[in-house]
Amino acid sequence: MITKTKLTVRYAETDQMAIVHHSNYPIWYEAGRTDFIKSMGMTYTEIEEQGVMFPLLELQCKYIKAARYEDVVIIETTLTKLTMVKAEFSYKVYRESDGVLLNTGSTVHGMVSKELRPMNMKKEKPEIYQMMEKALYKED
């Protein structure tokens, strides 16, 4: 499963180099993740309502080409790893007009309760875990 999220670069996202400031890519990844999770069959809002949160443990970004104001960008999101206590999502950001790859990245998330206590997702929330397992990206 791969989802595509389309965004238009906001003026506020640029910096004085006249390119998108690097801190915006994790926010775009998150927009991609929101769509990906929704496509799994449950919104992240609903997951949080069940008392589960996915805070970040790790973040990696590679900046390949600069995005600019008014560029339309596509964020491709996949779930690349899943254990009982962690999930990793991966991202590719393209410029829509010419398909150029701008950025790649990944995020590792813990699964925790509202009090930030680590959870064993497979045991404590099996229906969420199984939904994620189905969405896991498998190269054959």
Add this chain to the structure above:
Amino acid sequence: MITKTKLTVRYAETDQMAIVHHSNYPIWYEAGRTDFIKSMGMTYTEIEEQGVMFPLLELQCKYIKAARYEDVVIIETTLTKLTMVKAEFSYKVYRESDGVLLNTGSTVHGMVSKELRPMNMKKEKPEIYQMMEKALYKED
């Protein structure tokens, strides 16, 4: 002329009150303005390429109802005033699902050169001025 811009609320836009942080509305207005200007017939990128910039002089926001993560919001944008040296845009932000009005606001912009020198738009860039004059909102 009224344009409508659709956005999905990002997790990063929330704060610990679990609502959209108030500083995001001016950024949404700007996304609305980007679409409005494009609908006038020239992108804001092209206006800047002609050496003209529209920095803010004034900002006003009224917060009516809170927006929340994953809400789809509609920003309605209009050009409400135009002089030779200033322009005022006005905004209404609705929640798409039920049409509830969340926020209203306005921004006043100066027209300046790349060196931030005030310009008389009507004289120095008449084609941009006339394009804006046509887009000016007129209640009959």
Add this chain to the structure above:
Amino acid sequence: MITKTKLTVRYAETDQMAIVHHSNYPIWYEAGRTDFIKSMGMTYTEIEEQGVMFPLLELQCKYIKAARYEDVVIIETTLTKLTMVKAEFSYKVYRESDGVLLNTGSTVHGMVSKELRPMNMKKEKPEIYQMMEKALYKED
């Protein structure tokens, strides 16, 4: 009572005009408000722990001169109005190096419970109300 908060402009706060993006001023006001409330005798964290929150109802900003990356700015904060259900704070932002006034603004806040229910502060939280009343700016 007037408090002064000192900040150094971050690169991420600039935009492609090479000035501070206008959406950062409300965030700076908030940093000023944090210090002001702390100076009243209770942190805003402690106020929230008592079940009270101050979401924005209105925001006004005037942009006078641009702030730039690495500028040190001073935010002067005062409490300018107080009713049983609302409070207004006002702000002046100066550049430290030469004392030039860059920006002025104000924010109106409702007083609400964690569920965003409006509260009558004077009746429901008299100790917070009285603390704020003492901090109210009075021109003689």
Add this chain to the structure above:
Amino acid sequence: MITKTKLTVRYAETDQMAIVHHSNYPIWYEAGRTDFIKSMGMTYTEIEEQGVMFPLLELQCKYIKAARYEDVVIIETTLTKLTMVKAEFSYKVYRESDGVLLNTGSTVHGMVSKELRPMNMKKEKPEIYQMMEKALYKED
């Protein structure tokens, strides 16, 4: 050479998990880098005035403990690698009150001209290169 930068967590930096949103750490690293570069003997503003910019090529973050609103955090910054065309900075973020390590990270930067053309710093800007070489962190 190690520099320490002190910041107070802003309300706008929190999200609905009631912790600092992960996208703020790269911005804090940047504040640390600003101080580090200044301590080398030249501000980053002056480096840009010489026509040199340091856009990001790579970003890595590890999130260990959550930072919260009003926490005072210390960002420790070091220059950990330097080649003729790239520089790597590393960061540790501590909570000041109890010294707990919250986050570690690193950023790799290219050295480019204003037109984003890669530069050989050692040849084209030897005085900046040598200044950085002196600041390079060396474990003996």
